[in-house]
Amino acid sequence: MLRCQRCQHTETSDYQFEDTVCPKCAATDEQGFRSFQWAVPLAFRTSLNRGDDAKSEYDVLITGAGSVAESKPQDFNLVSNTNTQIAFSESGRVFRINDNRGQLFKGAIGKASFGQGEKLLPNQWIDERFQGKNDGVKFQKQGESEAIAIVAPKTTGVLRIKPVTVPQGLCLDPVAQGSAVKAAFYSAAFILRAVAAQELDIDPEELDVSGLRQVELEDTGEKVGEIVISDRLANGSGFAYWLANHWQDILIDKILNSQNTFASAIMSFEHRQKCDSSCYDCLQQYRNMNYHGLLDWRLGLSLLRALTSSHFSCGLDNDFSPPDLDNWLETAIQLRDTFCASFSSCKPQEFGVLPGFQVGDKSVIIIHPLWNHNNCFGLLANATATVEASIAVRYLDSFNLLRRPSWCYQSLGN
Structure with a gap:
């Protein structure tokens, strides 16, 4: 299976695993591109031991997309x-994909025995975490180990x-x-x-x-x-x-x-x-x-x-x-003021009707998340025009200012 976390392109057939970049967006492994083997289990088996008592409290595990x-x-x-x-x-x-949080499941096919060895089950795919463990199963591997996702x-x-x-x-x-x-x-x-x-x-x-x-x-x-x-x-x-x-x-x-x-x-x-x-x-x-x-x-x-x-x-x-x-301009001003109060090196400034601030040798304009700052138009073009040509202009959107101001501040240094 091919899966790109960057552009969300997904393929399941006739894929050549020698390729190392996404065929759609050219993303690399570092940018979220992955290719992996997958299997559709016919059934699932427990270890057949007595198990543990249920815990009254447990952590909720957040996994990937459903x-x-x-x-x-x-x-x-x-x-x-x-x-x-x-x-x-x-x-x-x-x-529906379970890739073990990106780590995949590692195991092999072989003979598994439980208890004192009286329960023998051939052709079982057993995860490495349960092979030959005291609380796992006795296992005789018959094939090569592999890493797969369950689909x-x-x-x-x-x-x-x-x-x-x-x-x-x-x-x-x-x-x-x-x-x-x-x-x-x-x-x-x-x-x-x-x-x-x-x-x-x-x-x-x-x-x-x-x-x-x-x-x-x-x-x-x-x-x-x-x-x-x-x-x-x-x-x-x-x-x-x-x-x-x-x-x-x-x-x-x-x-x-x-x-x-x-x-x-x-x-x-x-x-x-x-x-x-x-x-x-x-x-x-x-x-x-x-x-x-x-x-x-x-x-x-x-x-x-x-x-x-x-x-x-x-x-x-x-x-x-x-x-x-409604009230987006007022909200953007409030976010700007909170941001500048948190990072004292930022000095509030107005660019036309849009709020922003000065930090170092950069002018930063607050924009709506759907505005294209690479092709300025309307209010954004007017705001950008107020900045001298010799000054670098950067943009921060209200979506990220609300959720992760520290990330916004760090991004200004890139």
């Missing part, structure tokens, strides 16, 4: 009156969603530095799942967010994110297909026009006042704990607006009236 969809070329269709193109497959391949595959309905074009001045590349754009796509996916589940009157767990990968737009070559949503049940339940057929209604009417009670609740004044990114009243759930650090309902809604219209400017036109952009 499921990932195989990356396969598909024909996308433009959804009218939106900036979205979608592709649905009723026979998509989705994998549970299924064929089910898979829906892929990506933008048609990138609105001017925005960045929709999930691999962009800082993880903010990735957070926007994942947040949008969980909003979509919650709204679709409410409309269908089903448990949100009936739909899986099965990955987010970086893809290139055919016309422009720009890199954007592709959301993958699949049915939880093998062979499909029809829910992802329903979402594909009702995309325009869900996106425009139910979410952005707040005709769905979940959507209206997260955009309500009361929720806006108490939730700065995500909470258990909006996007956070026990089963998506892996994503809690990324979830942000404001970013998710802004991303959905970009999927609605190619003219969405996300505040670059000085329009911060949508609920997801």
Whole structure:
């Protein structure tokens, strides 16, 4: 199996393990590219000993994504009156992967015996951690040791969603530095799942967010994110297909026009006042704990607006009236002031209407997470123009300033 943590490209067949870089984004091992063997167990076996008493307290182990969809070329269709193109497959391949936190499982096939040797079981794959241990099994290896991931595959309905074009001045590349754009796509996916589940009157767990990968737009070559949503049940339940057929209604009417009670609740004044990114009243759930650090309902809604219209400017036109952009300038100023109070070498400064600060010989401008600082437009272009040409300009987004100010400060030295 090929798996790239950088662009989320996944392949399972006809892959040559001699290759050492991702075929899609050219990521190396250090950047998250991995190729590994995988196996689908027919069953699992315990050590057959008496075991230990259950512990009343234990640590919760947070593992990787619940499921990932195989990356396969598909024909996308433009959804009218939106900036979205979608592709649905009723026979998509989705994998739940356990790679032992990236370390893989190391073991071999052989004969295992339990107890006093009276229980002999041939052709058993036993992990090295349990071979010949006092509390393990007696084991006679018959083949070479190998490192594998355990995979549970299924064929089910898979829906892929990506933008048609990138609105001017925005960045929709999930691999962009800082993880903010990735957070926007994942947040949008969980909003979509919650709204679709409410409309269908089903448990949100009936739909899986099965990955987010970086893809290139055919016309422009720009890199954007592709959301993958699949049915939880093998062979499909029809829910992802329903979402594909009702995309325009869900996106425009139910979410952005707040005709769905979940959507209206997260955009309500009361929720806006108490939730700065995500909470258990909006996007956070026990089963998506892996994503809690990324979830942000404001970013998710802004991303959905970009999927609605190619003219969405996300505040670059000085329009911060949508609920997801409401008070963004004030919040950016507060984040800037808190940051400068924490790092005394930073001196607050204004760049047009945008807040920022001076640190050393650099001018730093605070930007919205979806703004493209490599192609400045609107307010950002005006703010950058206020800086003298001889002074280096750097950018920090409000997403990272809120979550990891120390990382932001260190990034200014790179």
